[in-house]
Amino acid sequence: MNRPKIVILGGGFAGIECGKALAKVDADVLLIDRQNHHLFQPLLYQVASAGLAAPEIAHPIRSIFNDQDNLTVRMEEVASVDLEARQVKTSGDLIDYDYLVMATGVKTGYFGNDSWEKHARGLKSLDDATAIRRDILLAFEQAEACDDPAEREKLMTIAVVGGGPTGVELAGAFAELARHVLQRDFRHIDTDKAQIFLIEAAPRLLTMYDEELSNYTERSLTEMGVTVLVDTPVEELREETVQLGERTIEAANIVWAAGVEAEPWTRNLGVETDRGGRIIVETDLSIPDHPEVFVAGDLAHCIDQSGTRVPGLCPSAMQMGQHAAKVIRDEIEGKTGKNYKVRRQFRYFDKGSMATIGRSRAVAESMGMKFDGFIAWLMWLFIHLLFLVGFRNRIAVLMQWFYAYVRYRRGARIITGMGNTP
Amino acid sequence: MNRPKIVILGGGFAGIECGKALAKVDADVLLIDRQNHHLFQPLLYQVASAGLAAPEIAHPIRSIFNDQDNLTVRMEEVASVDLEARQVKTSGDLIDYDYLVMATGVKTGYFGNDSWEKHARGLKSLDDATAIRRDILLAFEQAEACDDPAEREKLMTIAVVGGGPTGVELAGAFAELARHVLQRDFRHIDTDKAQIFLIEAAPRLLTMYDEELSNYTERSLTEMGVTVLVDTPVEELREETVQLGERTIEAANIVWAAGVEAEPWTRNLGVETDRGGRIIVETDLSIPDHPEVFVAGDLAHCIDQSGTRVPGLCPSAMQMGQHAAKVIRDEIEGKTGKNYKVRRQFRYFDKGSMATIGRSRAVAESMGMKFDGFIAWLMWLFIHLLFLVGFRNRIAVLMQWFYAYVRYRRGARIITGMGNTP
Numbered sequence: 001m002n003r004p005k006i007v008i009l010g011g012g013f014a015g016i017e018c019g020k021a022l023a024k025v026d027a028d029v030l031l032i033d034r035q036n037h038h039l040f041q042p043l044l045y046q047v048a049s050a051g052l053a054a055p056e057i058a059h060p061i062r063s064i065f066n067d068q069d070n071l072t073v074r075m076e077e078v079a080s081v082d083l084e085a086r087q088v089k090t091s092g093d094l095i096d097y098d099y100l101v102m103a104t105g106v107k108t109g110y111f112g113n114d115s116w117e118k119h120a121r122g123l124k125s126l127d128d129a130t131a132i133r134r135d136i137l138l139a140f141e142q143a144e145a146c147d148d149p150a151e152r153e154k155l156m157t158i159a160v161v162g163g164g165p166t167g168v169e170l171a172g173a174f175a176e177l178a179r180h181v182l183q184r185d186f187r188h189i190d191t192d193k194a195q196i197f198l199i200e201a202a203p204r205l206l207t208m209y210d211e212e213l214s215n216y217t218e219r220s221l222t223e224m225g226v227t228v229l230v231d232t233p234v235e236e237l238r239e240e241t242v243q244l245g246e247r248t249i250e251a252a253n254i255v256w257a258a259g260v261e262a263e264p265w266t267r268n269l270g271v272e273t274d275r276g277g278r279i280i281v282e283t284d285l286s287i288p289d290h291p292e293v294f295v296a297g298d299l300a301h302c303i304d305q306s307g308t309r310v311p312g313l314c315p316s317a318m319q320m321g322q323h324a325a326k327v328i329r330d331e332i333e334g335k336t337g338k339n340y341k342v343r344r345q346f347r348y349f350d351k352g353s354m355a356t357i358g359r360s361r362a363v364a365e366s367m368g369m370k371f372d373g374f375i376a377w378l379m380w381l382f383i384h385l386l387f388l389v390g391f392r393n394r395i396a397v398l399m400q401w402f403y404a405y406v407r408y409r410r411g412a413r414i415i416t417g418m419g420n421t422p
Numbered sequence: 423m424n425r426p427k428i429v430i431l432g433g434g435f436a437g438i439e440c441g442k443a444l445a446k447v448d449a450d451v452l453l454i455d456r457q458n459h460h461l462f463q464p465l466l467y468q469v470a471s472a473g474l475a476a477p478e479i480a481h482p483i484r485s486i487f488n489d490q491d492n493l494t495v496r497m498e499e500v501a502s503v504d505l506e507a508r509q510v511k512t513s514g515d516l517i518d519y520d521y522l523v524m525a526t527g528v529k530t531g532y533f534g535n536d537s538w539e540k541h542a543r544g545l546k547s548l549d550d551a552t553a554i555r556r557d558i559l560l561a562f563e564q565a566e567a568c569d570d571p572a573e574r575e576k577l578m579t580i581a582v583v584g585g586g587p588t589g590v591e592l593a594g595a596f597a598e599l600a601r602h603v604l605q606r607d608f609r610h611i612d613t614d615k616a617q618i619f620l621i622e623a624a625p626r627l628l629t630m631y632d633e634e635l636s637n638y639t640e641r642s643l644t645e646m647g648v649t650v651l652v653d654t655p656v657e658e659l660r661e662e663t664v665q666l667g668e669r670t671i672e673a674a675n676i677v678w679a680a681g682v683e684a685e686p687w688t689r690n691l692g693v694e695t696d697r698g699g700r701i702i703v704e705t706d707l708s709i710p711d712h713p714e715v716f717v718a719g720d721l722a723h724c725i726d727q728s729g730t731r732v733p734g735l736c737p738s739a740m741q742m743g744q745h746a747a748k749v750i751r752d753e754i755e756g757k758t759g760k761n762y763k764v765r766r767q768f769r770y771f772d773k774g775s776m777a778t779i780g781r782s783r784a785v786a787e788s789m790g791m792k793f794d795g796f797i798a799w800l801m802w803l804f805i806h807l808l809f810l811v812g813f814r815n816r817i818a819v820l821m822q823w824f825y826a827y828v829r830y831r832r833g834a835r836i837i838t839g840m841g842n843t844p
Contacts, residue, residue, distance in 0.1 A: 035836075035837065035840075036559060036563060036835075036836060036837045037836040037837070053475035053476065053477040053478060054475065054476075054836065054838060055475040055834035055836050056475060058836045059836075060607065060835050060836065062607035062608065063606075063607060063835075066606045066607065072609045072610075073607075073609075074566070074567060075560075075563040075566075075567075075837075076567065092567065093567070126836070126838050127838055127839060127840070130838070137458060141458060141497040144496070145496060145497075145498065145514065145515075184485075184488045185482065185484035185485060185488065185495075186484070187494045187495075188494075392821075392822070392825050395821060395825075396818060396821065396822075399814075399817060399818065399821065400814070400818075403814050403817075412477035413458075413482050413485075414457075414458060414459040414476065414477050414480045414481075414482065414548070415457065415458045415459070415497075416476060416548050416549055416552070417549060417839065418549070
């Protein structure tokens with residue numbers, strides 16, 4: 001057999017871990033991503049809320065693999081995958097593979113209401129984050145110059161749709177930005193009057209957490225000045241308007257954190273997917289009838305060996321990436337065949353999960369224990385610094401946080417990309 | 423007399439210093455800028471060459487004046503000024519003034535060859551810098567995927583036009599980026615073979631410096647791998663092509679650092695300007711027949727009291743801003759009239775100037791002394807950190823430089839704003 005060709009699609013947590021775990025395998029590994037950087041998504045909301053600079057939470061993918069000779073990185077967009085021909089088609093090329101790991105993650109999804117996309121920005125890339133930062137800072141600038149009270153109120157209103165971790169983190173960060181950071185900046189408007197709405201269709205925030213933590217989160221956000229609306233499905237999004245049954249919220253900025261779905265190209269694979277387009281995998285993470293193709297990370301709909309539905313979190317993505325790499329390595333090294341039943345089966349190790357609400361406030365669950373408040377917040381800080389890729393980024397982020405904590409400021413509140421403004 | 427209204431146009435070095443120097447004056451000061459941030463232009467080339475993140479060299483203008491109650495900031499674009507009616511017209515408003523300080527600086531100028539603009543990006547704003555960073559990193563990505571040798575060579579060629587401080591700093595930084603930082607990132611291309619051209623029409627680089635320092639600069643850049651072409655005027659710019667007499671350079675990236683000119687609205691003022699549109703001022707920095715209107719910074723064409731033509735540098739902009747403020751203050755406090763001859767006259771205090779070439783290499787002139795090499799580089803570091811606005815930015819930049827020096831890396835080499843790509 002020739003030296004096998006392994007293609008990894010996506011340089012997120014799953015793809016990076018998969019690539020690293022293939023370091024000692026006698027194969028040619030190609031990692032394809034449409035960006036040149038690995039993005040530390042858990043801190044993306046801090047770029048959107050002017051707390052961190054974009055480069056501080058990103059790391060060039062090439063630099064992660066500088067010393068791994070068997071892996072090549074290519075920056076290209078995936079157009080389609082032909083499972084029968086074992087080929088990946090990118091914008092410019094056809095690439096053969098012996099093994100394929102699909103780890104392209106998910107994008108913002110609007111439950112089929114595609115027209116909503118132009119009224120509410122999602123938060124998936126650095127460009128999304130700097131655009132949200134720009135639009136929110138710009139709205140406060142416009143409010144400062146505005147004489148019409150109704151217009152001014154709208155400019156100072158931010159609606160966050162979706163009460164999961166991202167929505168909670170965004171709403172908390174926006175409240176702090178308006179009430180503490182921007183407070184001293186303006187002469188005509190009182191940013192304390194800025195309204196931040198957090199809108200969730202389910203009966204409580206953070207539905208995957210223990211109810212006690214949901215309650216703590218709602219209480220904390222309310223204290224911080226966020227108007228939390230649970231049990232409140234969004235009926236319709238129009239320009240600068242959120243329609244909730246009878247109630248209408250006028251907001252210059254609407255951020256969508258309510259749903260994700262797979263990229264369109266996954267729909268043409270001819271494999272079974274769930275409603276969000278996630279690919280349903282076997283317990284070894286391969287797809288039915290294609291033992292040479294694996295799915296890892298948010299793109300996988302996976303019930304693991306113990307019957308647990310694997311959640312869409314960073315630790316699960318990392319574990320799945322590593323697992324796919326191990327199965328491929330076993331097979332290349334002759335330890336198993338293509339029969340998925342004799343392969344290693346994936347078992348998700350639940351280390352817990354956490355969400356931050358604001359300064360000194362967070363919630364965390366781990367190993368059956370619950371934490372909230374300052375202790376959860378310290379855990380959150382520690383874990384995020386630990387997993388952030390790149391020593392330089394860690395120091396920079398630590399420094400920014402320390403400064404933000406001591407001085408209650410956010411240093412990245414600059415408006416860029418004005419050429420972009422619609 | 424009512425409380426006088428002072429309007430400052432521009433939040434660069436001149437405008438900020440002018441605003442600060444008016445802190446104790448009994449007047450209403452309004453500072454207008456089209457950006458929300460003061461930009462530390464001397465380090466802009468480091469954003470363009472992936473050494474620093476954009477927010478690290480910018481500081482919100484509002485935050486500079488948080489504690490100065492007599493000053494209000496407005497983010498708006500200036501459309502025109504009516505000197506007779508004493509009104510500034512912005513995108514949305516008409517603003518009356520008693521005193522006006524015009525300090526909007528200059529933009530990239532192409533000596534009347536307006537069609538060149540689309541082939542060679544200038545470097546004046548954060549968006550310019552991140553666009554240059556994106557385009558250069560993207561070209562290396564494309565080169566890595568490219569099979570055609572001629573195309574690959576073009577993708578790996580950067581032409582910098584203009585051998586002043588900005589051109590020298592850019593060329594040096596691009597050479598380091600290609601030869602040291604990106605070197606380990608790619609598998610197929612050898613970034614050591616990247617070609618960096620620095621093109622200057624005059625017989626030597628840094629013409630305003632002593633010839634010895636020009637020679638040192640040329641020698642250093644050549645050692646670093648830059649092809650320096652002096653005595654070489656650009657005849658024509660076409661897409662990815664620089665025409666130099668007989669010689670043609672094909673370069674995927676062309677950066678223009680050869681000229682600046684005033685914004686178009688200054689041409690309709692009805693006042694005398696020089697060829698670049700700079701406004702010719704009296705020695706008190708007011709304009710003829712309008713003792714209530716001052717020009718400060720790069721927008722001013724000023725021969726000072728001692729007969730020196732004031733250069734377009736940060737220290738001169740700061741001094742001019744402060745001077746205009748003092749003249750206004752004197753008059754408001756009844757110490758002088760509108761007769762420009764009895765007012766304070768501006769005298770430029772030349773602290774010297776400096777340019778960095780690369781790691782451990784710079785040139786500086788001050789008080790008749792010349793410095794080059796490591797000592798000039800240390801002076802450059804120290805002075806730039808000292809004048810960078812914002813404590814947090816200083817710490818962040820110091821940290822990045824230390825890391826860059828020790829590890830020879832540039833942390834901000836991420837590609838963003840792809841939606842922008844032409």
